[in-house]
Amino acid sequence: MKIRDYIKDKGVFLIVNFIIFLVITISMIFYGVSFIFIFILGCIWFLPIISYMVIDYIKFKRYFANIESILENLDKKFLFPELLDKETFGVGEKFNEVLKEISRGMYEHLKYYKDIQIDYREYIEMWVHEIKTPIASTKLLIENNNSNETVKKIDNQINKIEGFVEQVLYYSRSDDVEKDYIIKEIDLNEVVKGVIKRNSRDFINKKIKLKLENIYETVYCDSKWIEFILNQIIVNAIKYSKNKGAIISVKSIELNNSIVLIIEDNGVGIEERDILRVFEKGFTGENGRIFGKSTGLGLYLCKKMCDRLGVGLEIKSKVDKGTEVNIIFPKCKVIAECKDI
Structure with a gap:
């Protein structure tokens, strides 16, 4: 004063x-x-x-x-x-x-809305748990009748539904990553192969060539969350791949203080004006308008989870040249040295 x-x-x-x-x-x-x-x-x-x-x-x-x-x-x-x-x-x-x-x-007001948010999240998690049962039953029926081409197409759509259901679940939990994680030693090669296998049908259907090289690094992170992040990136690379001659390559390199997992494609790329906004919630950009069916949540969730896990996430792209996504893991000799979340 x-x-x-x-x-x-x-x-x-x-x-x-x-x-x-x-x-x-x-x-x-x-x-x-x-x-x-x-x-x-x-x-x-x-x-x-x-x-x-x-x-x-x-x-x-x-x-x-x-x-x-x-x-x-x-x-x-x-x-x-x-x-x-x-x-x-x-x-x-x-x-x-x-x-x-x-x-x-104000505390009473905040508590009221926090309780509503908790109830809503619990409902979403319950809904996801319940919806998984008919999805699993449908996939079992498809496996027993997979000779029909139409059934195979239905199976492909069911896989997409399963992916969206998983996205809903991870979105509901994204604010509480620190309550649901286990930092441990992870073999990047196993995680990458698991995600590739999960999307193998899309690779085959779209005739995308896959190049895996030098993925023998060990990092410290939560396997469940990092698998979700990697899956979102691979799904995006598949979605925006070219109709002919599409290639997706995955490799890892070791830097002084980090291990970098690089996912690169030769797809449609991202407009320069959109590149700085791809991690914004709900942002779909030019590609979202052209290709449609984009929620603008995938990369937003990836960035949010990486920040909470202490993992870096960078994206580089050129229109008609392709996109490169780098997941940067801090190098840790023991789990105790990893970032305290």
């Missing part, structure tokens, strides 16, 4: 006192009172007022300095009322009480 702001706030009080003293001074001059007496009266009049204002200003300056200090060093600003010191002067004490009451109301 600056002194000019304080004086401005007390302006009416000072002006009223000055006018009253001026009227009294004029009256005393009119009746012949000596200037020494008027001066002494002025000192007696204004000295207590000035002293009071100085003390009052120091008190308010300390109070607001404390508030600014707390706010500056606090990440979660809404916790600020709980950290205020107890004040001895009435205005500060009352102001603190008001802030704490507002804070309590």
Whole structure:
């Protein structure tokens, strides 16, 4: 709180006192009172007022300095009322009480919506669990009758439905990755082959050539989450591949402090104006409009999960040349050295 702001706030009080003293001074001059007496009266009049204002200003300056200090060093600003010191002067004490009451109301409001969010997430997870049963039954029926070409096409669509159902489940859990992860040693080669096998039918149907090279690195991460991330990237590479001569290559390289898994395709690529927005929630870009059926959630989820797992994610692309996605794992000798999530 600056002194000019304080004086401005007390302006009416000072002006009223000055006018009253001026009227009294004029009256005393009119009746012949000596200037020494008027001066002494002025000192007696204004000295207590000035002293009071100085003390009052120091008190308010300390109070607001404390508030600014707390706010500056606090990440979660809404916790600020709980950290205020107890004040001895009435205005500060009352102001603190008001802030704490507002804070309590906000907590109740947040709790209400948090409970709604938890209920909704529990419903989604239950729905995903229930929908998996008819999907599994349908796939079993298809396996027993896979000689028909139409049945094979239905199987392909069921696989896509299964992928979207999995995306819903991971989206509902994406805010709580730290509650559902196990950091352990992972063989990248096994994870990549598992994802490729999962999408093998799409590779065959679209006649996409696959190049696997130098994937013998060991990293420390959660196998379930990283498999989901890799699957989203491979699915995108397949979706936006060329009709003829499509190639998807996967390899890993070792840098000084990291292991980089590189997924590269020679597909349609991404517009330069879209490349910086591909990780935004719901963003589909030019390719989403041309190819359709894009939710804009795949890469958003990948980036969000990578950030929470302490894994880097970069994307480079040129239109009609292809896209390169790099998943960057920090190099760890033991699990304890991995990033604390």
